[in-house]
Amino acid sequence: MDAAEFRRRGKEMVDHVADYLEKIEERPVYPDVEPGYLRSLIPTEAPVEPDSYEDIMKDVERVIMPGITHWHSPNFFAYFPAASSYPAMLADMLCSAIGCIGFSWAASPACTELETVMLDWLGKMLQLPECFLAGTHGHGGGVIQGTASEATLVSLLAARCKAIRRVQLLDPKKSEAEILSKLVAYTSEQAHSSVERAALIGAVMMKKVPTDSLYAVRGEMLKKILEEDKAAGLIPFYFCATLGTTPSCAFDHIADLGPLCNQENMWMHIDAAYAGSAFICPEFRPLLNGVEYADSFNFNPHKWMLINFDCSAMWVKKRTDIIGAFKMEPLYLKHENQESGLVTDYRHWQIPLGRRFRSLKMWFVFRMYGLQGLQAHIRKQVGLAKEFESLVRADKRFEICAPVVMGLVCFRLKGTNELNQSLLKKITKSREIHLVPCQLSGSFVLRLAICSRSTEFRHIQQAWQHITQLAFELLQEHHH
Amino acid sequence: MDAAEFRRRGKEMVDHVADYLEKIEERPVYPDVEPGYLRSLIPTEAPVEPDSYEDIMKDVERVIMPGITHWHSPNFFAYFPAASSYPAMLADMLCSAIGCIGFSWAASPACTELETVMLDWLGKMLQLPECFLAGTHGHGGGVIQGTASEATLVSLLAARCKAIRRVQLLDPKKSEAEILSKLVAYTSEQAHSSVERAALIGAVMMKKVPTDSLYAVRGEMLKKILEEDKAAGLIPFYFCATLGTTPSCAFDHIADLGPLCNQENMWMHIDAAYAGSAFICPEFRPLLNGVEYADSFNFNPHKWMLINFDCSAMWVKKRTDIIGAFKMEPLYLKHENQESGLVTDYRHWQIPLGRRFRSLKMWFVFRMYGLQGLQAHIRKQVGLAKEFESLVRADKRFEICAPVVMGLVCFRLKGTNELNQSLLKKITKSREIHLVPCQLSGSFVLRLAICSRSTEFRHIQQAWQHITQLAFELLQEHHH
Numbered sequence: 015m016d017a018a019e020f021r022r023r024g025k026e027m028v029d030h031v032a033d034y035l036e037k038i039e040e041r042p043v044y045p046d047v048e049p050g051y052l053r054s055l056i057p058t059e060a061p062v063e064p065d066s067y068e069d070i071m072k073d074v075e076r077v078i079m080p081g082i083t084h085w086h087s088p089n090f091f092a093y094f095p096a097a098s099s100y101p102a103m104l105a106d107m108l109c110s111a112i113g114c115i116g117f118s119w120a121a122s123p124a125c126t127e128l129e130t131v132m133l134d135w136l137g138k139m140l141q142l143p144e145c146f147l148a149g150t151h152g153h154g155g156g157v158i159q160g161t162a163s164e165a166t167l168v169s170l171l172a173a174r175c176k177a178i179r180r181v182q183l184l185d186p187k188k189s190e191a192e193i194l195s196k197l198v199a200y201t202s203e204q205a206h207s208s209v210e211r212a213a214l215i216g217a218v219m220m221k222k223v224p225t226d227s228l229y230a231v232r233g234e235m236l237k238k239i240l241e242e243d244k245a246a247g248l249i250p251f252y253f254c255a256t257l258g259t260t261p262s263c264a265f266d267h268i269a270d271l272g273p274l275c276n277q278e279n280m281w282m283h284i285d286a287a288y289a290g291s292a293f294i295c296p297e298f299r300p301l302l303n304g305v306e307y308a309d310s311f312n313f314n315p316h317k318w319m320l321i322n323f324d325c326s327a328m329w330v331k332k333r334t335d336i337i338g339a340f341k342m343e344p345l346y347l348k349h350e351n352q353e354s355g356l357v358t359d360y361r362h363w364q365i366p367l368g369r370r371f372r373s374l375k376m377w378f379v380f381r382m383y384g385l386q387g388l389q390a391h392i393r394k395q396v397g398l399a400k401e402f403e404s405l406v407r408a409d410k411r412f413e414i415c416a417p418v419v420m421g422l423v424c425f426r427l428k429g430t431n432e433l434n435q436s437l438l439k440k441i442t443k444s445r446e447i448h449l450v451p452c453q454l455s456g457s458f459v460l461r462l463a464i465c466s467r468s469t470e471f472r473h474i475q476q477a478w479q480h481i482t483q484l485a486f487e488l489l490q491e492h493h494h
Numbered sequence: 495m496d497a498a499e500f501r502r503r504g505k506e507m508v509d510h511v512a513d514y515l516e517k518i519e520e521r522p523v524y525p526d527v528e529p530g531y532l533r534s535l536i537p538t539e540a541p542v543e544p545d546s547y548e549d550i551m552k553d554v555e556r557v558i559m560p561g562i563t564h565w566h567s568p569n570f571f572a573y574f575p576a577a578s579s580y581p582a583m584l585a586d587m588l589c590s591a592i593g594c595i596g597f598s599w600a601a602s603p604a605c606t607e608l609e610t611v612m613l614d615w616l617g618k619m620l621q622l623p624e625c626f627l628a629g630t631h632g633h634g635g636g637v638i639q640g641t642a643s644e645a646t647l648v649s650l651l652a653a654r655c656k657a658i659r660r661v662q663l664l665d666p667k668k669s670e671a672e673i674l675s676k677l678v679a680y681t682s683e684q685a686h687s688s689v690e691r692a693a694l695i696g697a698v699m700m701k702k703v704p705t706d707s708l709y710a711v712r713g714e715m716l717k718k719i720l721e722e723d724k725a726a727g728l729i730p731f732y733f734c735a736t737l738g739t740t741p742s743c744a745f746d747h748i749a750d751l752g753p754l755c756n757q758e759n760m761w762m763h764i765d766a767a768y769a770g771s772a773f774i775c776p777e778f779r780p781l782l783n784g785v786e787y788a789d790s791f792n793f794n795p796h797k798w799m800l801i802n803f804d805c806s807a808m809w810v811k812k813r814t815d816i817i818g819a820f821k822m823e824p825l826y827l828k829h830e831n832q833e834s835g836l837v838t839d840y841r842h843w844q845i846p847l848g849r850r851f852r853s854l855k856m857w858f859v860f861r862m863y864g865l866q867g868l869q870a871h872i873r874k875q876v877g878l879a880k881e882f883e884s885l886v887r888a889d890k891r892f893e894i895c896a897p898v899v900m901g902l903v904c905f906r907l908k909g910t911n912e913l914n915q916s917l918l919k920k921i922t923k924s925r926e927i928h929l930v931p932c933q934l935s936g937s938f939v940l941r942l943a944i945c946s947r948s949t950e951f952r953h954i955q956q957a958w959q960h961i962t963q964l965a966f967e968l969l970q971e972h973h974h
């Protein structure tokens with residue numbers, strides 16, 4: 015395929031993409047395929063000679079589409095949103111064409127520098143304390159990680175390195191292995207599974223802190239465990255707070271937890287994967303109060319800020335903490351400017367070495383929506399969640415299971431877990447809308463998250479009608 | 495931006511991309527900017543109201559392009575290639591539109607299933623032993639990691655988990671911390687920095703094995719160290735072999751190393767990040783002999799197989815080894831089919847949770863090039879490297895520093911390291927071609943890698959003329 019052919023096929027693909035998204039509502043949101051469905055639809059080996067482009071595009075409809083869960087359907091309410099917008103897609107096309115691998119400043123200065131400045135822009139939108147920004151002289155700064163999971167892991171590894179050095183400074187006879195075996199990380203019992211996984215990877219113990227009745231960790235709960243653990247000779251070194259937990263969008267009390275962590279010499283990382291985007295709205299910003307105590311903060315613009323995956327924004331107060339944990343300098347990655355102290359080599363900030371030019375998507379989206387456009391998007395989706403909450407509250411057979419603060423509604427039929435499991439099964443099977451469950455205080459709960467950019471009030475209404483209809487059928491069956 | 499506007503801007507972007515790539519040769523390959531150049535070119539904050547699309551595209555040329563290292567210029571010979579092709583770009587546009595996050599089978603069955611089958615296709619192209627393929631009943635299988643660094647880390651973590659379990663089975667009194675402190679991983683002193691980094695992350699000791707005169711590890715070299723370490727009470731558990739080292743494209747002797755690792759109960763991972771793509775050509779396949787002893791194997795189609803970053807292909811013999819090291823099961827990620835044992839939830843195979851629909855790029859590229867087209871690409875680039883080698887060999891002032899097996903030529907001016915450093919400085923400064931150095935046996939060496947799909951013989955000739963011209967000037971200066 016040469017450039018001329020690409021011009022033709024590329025334009026067709028642009029139309030194909032627009033068609034797909036414009037008509038996505040006509041497709042069942044959840045696919046009707048059995049595990050293994052795809053293998054028999056295509057050859058067992060790659061072709062030796064090229065296939066025609068027409069055949070490939072036919073196969074997209076024949077082979078791929080039947081097995082797609084349509085995340086951008088207005089009827090998709092599962093997990094959390096996966097951001098998507100046209101400006102981000104345009105930027106991604108440009109990113110593919112430039113195709114630089116931005117592991118160091120020299121590997122493409124624009125890639126590194128735009129990222130640093132975009133993270134400053136975004137930090138200002140969130141009103142992050144100055145110390146998290148790179149500015150021109152700062153000690154902090156931001157980086158785009160691929161995912162929140164990686165951001166958490168990076169923060170835990172930086173904290174581990176710092177803790178080991180600190181303990182060894184006080185007691186040089188202690189071996190690294192000995193210290194490692196005494197380190198303890200903490201997080202909420204409601205935290206995302208990636209937090210526990212980070213501790214597993216980092217080979218440190220992790221303890222789950224119980225939450226209050228609103229599923230949030232409070233200072234006193236952490237304090238109690240810390241006292242016990244210190245008395246037992248353990249070394250608390252890391253706490254991962256969540257703002258907007260995955261099950262119910264609960265908010266840990268960082269304004270109490272932060273000072274405690276600071277006092278105990280513990281690294282506090284904040285995982286606001288989903289909720290973080292909302293902090294650009296003044297009405298939600300108070301939930302971020304206390305961030306000034308954190309060592310690192312992360313959220314996913316690829317969830318709720320219209321920037322296609324992958325784009326997870328992370329800031330640290332002291333970038334040397336992160337770089338110190340990872341730095342490796344082979345000659346083929348050295349370049350002239352790195353000794354000046356002026357440049358950022360992002361490979362020291364992350365798990366992978368290579369990285370795409372991801373800040374282009376940020377730049378396009380920030381500029382084409384403007385802060386107001388982004389705020390409007392957040393507010394619209396929160397509004398839809400509130401509408402759904404009202405519908406649920408108006409039906410006495412149902413209950414709301416957690417405060418509806420942002421775009422997530424946790425609800426269930428009053429009754430047994432089995433009943434709610436049956437309801438979800440019916441929903442999944444009918445493929446008109448898509449939801450996933452969660453567990454709250456032992457209850458099986460349905461989660462409805464406002465996900466797609468194209469979800470409107472009528473979809474919320476239809477979804478609720480559909481759910482109540484299925485619930486009605488279910489309750490009828492139970493009565494007979 | 496609505497769909498109609500996207501249709502218009504998307505088509506303009508397709509032309510923009512094609513224009514950029516068609517005229518890339520006119521741009522200096524390496525940018526002429528100082529650290530910090532970009533910040534002053536754009537506002538200090540995101541706009542509140544949207545900017546116009548025209549302004550953004552103007553800024554791409556004004557702000558971004560001056561700071562780009564053009565990886566796809568035919569005059570780019572640095573690092574290793576970053577793959578790029580039009581079919582991969584088309585597939586990526588589709589991937590952005592579908593925008594599913596493929597962490598589990600249910601999150602988009604097609605995303606998981608196409609990946610499994612594409613890795614089987616690719617495994618067959620490489621003639622990997624059957625045990626690495628998923629097939630319909632296999633214990634092995636492939637996964638697309640983001641980068642080779644992540645593949646190495648995943649393999650090391652799986653090996654660590656397996657080793658700890660094995661030792662604890664023999665001696666249940668041993669604590670995990672105690673075992674961890676005795677585990678040793680090994681790799682070549684020529685291995686990529688990401689290997690050492692994986693050990694740092696995984697909190698295990700790593701030792702570098704010396705290489706022979708061709709920069710390859712041989713069985714006896716590893717064996718000697720293992721004997722010493724075992725005698726000292728350490729527990730060897732992991733060896734990362736390299737096929738195609740970053741400095742000189744050397745090949746560890748896996749046919750000897752493999753049986754040794756098997757015998758010692760050590761996990762052998764093979765990192766063939768760059769060279770792996772060439773194994774689809776029968777003439778290069780013998781270099782992969784011995785892969786049958788490996789537990790895991792990885793290479794980067796995003797380097798040399800025309801599939802845009804990120805796409806790193808990894809296979810394991812026993813997928814339970816990897817899954818066992820990571821598995822976490824919160825309710826919101828559970829789905830009906832997972833207990834059947836028939837489905838793959840790729841989140842258990844990797845460091846991040848989320849992932850793009852990356853196998854689409856593979857599918858498009860394999861089908862639009864066909865095996866023959868891919869082989870032709872490899873052979874053409876190896877041919878160009880051989881041409882360059884001949885040019886260097888014909889000039890008595892220069893020497894070739896390592897065998898030219900694939901698309902990389904290591905060479906230097908006969909003389910001091912300082913002389914060669916000066917030569918590279920001149921090359922970098924003139925911005926006509928771009929190279930990076932490496933260190934081999936204490937010598938400062940220039941690396942010329944055939945990178946761009948658009949590099950032709952005339953570019954090789956021009957590059958050599960340019961290098962010899964600069965060398966001539968340099969030698970003149972030294973004489974005065």
Ligand SMILES: Cc1ncc(COP(=O)(O)O)c(C=O)c1O
Nearest residue numbers: 161162163206259260287847848
């Ligand atoms: C609170 C929280 N943290 C982390 C994650 C994981 O995000 P990622 O896929 O970017 O790793 C999620 C995903 O839903 C989340 O809700």
Ligand SMILES: Cc1ncc(COP(=O)(O)O)c(C=O)c1O
Nearest residue numbers: 367368641642643686739740767
């Ligand atoms: C041998 C080898 N391994 C690993 C890597 C790292 O690859 P990635 O950027 O995919 O992590 C490279 C990159 O050049 C390499 O040459």
